[in-house]
Amino acid sequence: MAIPAQSSGAATLTKDAAPGETLLKVTGLQKHFPIKKGLLQRQVGAVRAVDGLDFEVRAGETLGVVGESGCGKSTMGRLITRLLEPTAGKVEFEGKDITHLGVGGMRPLRRDVQMIFQDPYSSLNPRHTIGTIISAPFKLQGVEPEGGVKKEVQRLLSVVGLNPEHYNRYPHEFSGGQRQRIGIARALALNPKLVVADEPVSALDVSIQAQVVNLLDDLQQELGLTYVIIAHDLSVVRHVSDRIAVMYLGKIVELADRDLLYKTPMHPYTKALMSAVPIPDPARKSAKSERILLKGDVPSPISPPSGCRFHTRCWKATEICKTTEPPLKELRPGQQVACHHPENFADQAPQDVVLLSDAKEAAELVSEEALAESAETSAALAAQVEAESEPESERAEDAADGEGGEGGEGGDKSAAEGGDKPAAEGGDKPAAEPAAKGTDDGADEEPPAKEK
Numbered sequence: 175m176a177i178p179a180q181s182s183g184a185a186t187l188t189k190d191a192a193p194g195e196t197l198l199k200v201t202g203l204q205k206h207f208p209i210k211k212g213l214l215q216r217q218v219g220a221v222r223a224v225d226g227l228d229f230e231v232r233a234g235e236t237l238g239v240v241g242e243s244g245c246g247k248s249t250m251g252r253l254i255t256r257l258l259e260p261t262a263g264k265v266e267f268e269g270k271d272i273t274h275l276g277v278g279g280m281r282p283l284r285r286d287v288q289m290i291f292q293d294p295y296s297s298l299n300p301r302h303t304i305g306t307i308i309s310a311p312f313k314l315q316g317v318e319p320e321g322g323v324k325k326e327v328q329r330l331l332s333v334v335g336l337n338p339e340h341y342n343r344y345p346h347e348f349s350g351g352q353r354q355r356i357g358i359a360r361a362l363a364l365n366p367k368l369v370v371a372d373e374p375v376s377a378l379d380v381s382i383q384a385q386v387v388n389l390l391d392d393l394q395q396e397l398g399l400t401y402v403i404i405a406h407d408l409s410v411v412r413h414v415s416d417r418i419a420v421m422y423l424g425k426i427v428e429l430a431d432r433d434l435l436y437k438t439p440m441h442p443y444t445k446a447l448m449s450a451v452p453i454p455d456p457a458r459k460s461a462k463s464e465r466i467l468l469k470g471d472v473p474s475p476i477s478p479p480s481g482c483r484f485h486t487r488c489w490k491a492t493e494i495c496k497t498t499e500p501p502l503k504e505l506r507p508g509q510q511v512a513c514h515h516p517e518n519f520a521d522q523a524p525q526d527v528v529l530l531s532d533a534k535e536a537a538e539l540v541s542e543e544a545l546a547e548s549a550e551t552s553a554a555l556a557a558q559v560e561a562e563s564e565p566e567s568e569r570a571e572d573a574a575d576g577e578g579g580e581g582g583e584g585g586d587k588s589a590a591e592g593g594d595k596p597a598a599e600g601g602d603k604p605a606a607e608p609a610a611k612g613t614d615d616g617a618d619e620e621p622p623a624k625e626k
């Protein structure tokens with residue numbers, strides 16, 4: 175897709191990191207939401223949503239982050255974009271410590287780091303026109319693009335495959351996929367370096383998902399963007415990620431180059447996630463032993479299991495798993511894993527071989543019907559991504575014309591201008607109850623909103 179030239183008015187302030195250099199570095203990152211009770215609001219516990227993350231994001235790459243709902247992905251996204259204040263740990267952007275920067279200190283950085291939210295229905299203010307929504311970042315940052323705001327907004331609309339003439343329309347006039355394109359245009363307005371996309375396609379129909387994923391991919395190539403893309407399963411991120419981090423209960427359990435992770439997953443949880451979204455590959459379809467269905471829910475992050483947090487659901491768990499937390503170690507170049515008994519690698523605790531009694535009950539093979547159904551969805555997405563990554567020129571037009579313009583109510587959410595909010599307004603609720611989730615999480619458990 176041909177992308178119109180960037181206007182220099184939105185140029186960023188800091189020196190660019192060369193491709194492959196560390197853009198963002200996170201060390202020991204924690205977010206514990208306090209649980210307060212009673213008249214005096216005494217703290218009685220904490221939701222350990224993010225509980226010690228170490229990773230880096232390299233300039234120009236896409237880091238995929240996957241894990242079941244509630245494992246802390248959104249909290250992580252909000253911490254690294256500094257919409258939330260960390261409880262502990264450090265966030266460095268281009269070598270600069272931004273962990274505790276105040277509103278003023280964060281202002282120049284708000285241009286460089288942007289977020290795309292999960293729900294295109296609620297992240298756009300229904301009372302504002304598309305023009306107002308996409309131009310908001312310019313106003314907030316006091317930036318006057320070359321040629322004027324209107325011209326720049328129209329350029330951004332065409333960049334994301336929408337009709338520039340639709341400048342004066344309202345969000346309800348667009349379909350879900352188109353609204354997510356509007357969210358992307360808003361995120362790109364100030365020419366950011368890092369874009370954190372929190373489940374950007376989870377609320378969309380599977381056929382539209384591929385178009386939006388492909389758009390993100392094209393924009394990265396053309397604009398040299400760096401992405402952190404959050405998803406709750408591997409089907410969305412597998413095609414676009416260079417590396418993938420797998421999260422479980424506030425921790426990274428495996429962080430690996432995409433191909434290594436797919437060919438030889440080492441953490442049992444990664445393996446289970448992978449088999450839950452079977453890939454339509456005849457070789458793997460016949461490998462029955464790889465189809466794993468985890469039993470039970472993710473335990474509460476208020477009191478996570480001792481030792482390895484996955485031991486209550488892991489079919490390989492032994493005594494050491496219950497007592498000793500496995501550190502995230504690079505077992506192979508490009509593959510870090512936190513497990514005492516990894517798959518596809520030498521046992522890290524060979525002396526401990528007796529399975530915990532409930533380990534044998536922890537997982538079962540997935541039924542053929544469930545697999546077939548899931549394979550269909552995966553196949554549809556994979557085929558779309560593949561087909562559409564070839565003839566690029568037609569895609570934008572197809573998308574703009576093809577998505578029906580059904581109505582629908584969008585809520586008025588703070589997320590609308592989230593990328594440009596001062597850190598303090600970003601939704602940190604120190605006294606929130608554990609049940610209170612991030613503002614953009616409503617659709618996690620709901621079936622995808624249908625388009626067309």
Ligand SMILES: Nc1ncnc2c1ncn2[C@@H]1O[C@H](COP(=O)(O)OP(=O)(O)O)[C@@H](O)[C@H]1O
Nearest residue numbers: 207221223243244245246247248249606611612
């Ligand atoms: N503001 C908050 N106050 C209290 N608990 C929260 C808040 N935001 C998230 N949580 C809790 O933190 C955990 C991780 O949430 P989240 O980061 O949204 O997970 P994910 O995005 O992986 O679904 C969940 O148990 C959630 O209920």
Ligand code: SF4
Nearest residue numbers: 482485488495513514
């Ligand atoms: S084998 Fe042990 S350490 Fe590895 S994931 Fe299972 S419970 Fe955790």
Ligand SMILES: [Mg+2]
Nearest residue numbers: 247248249615
């Ligand atoms: Mg989330």
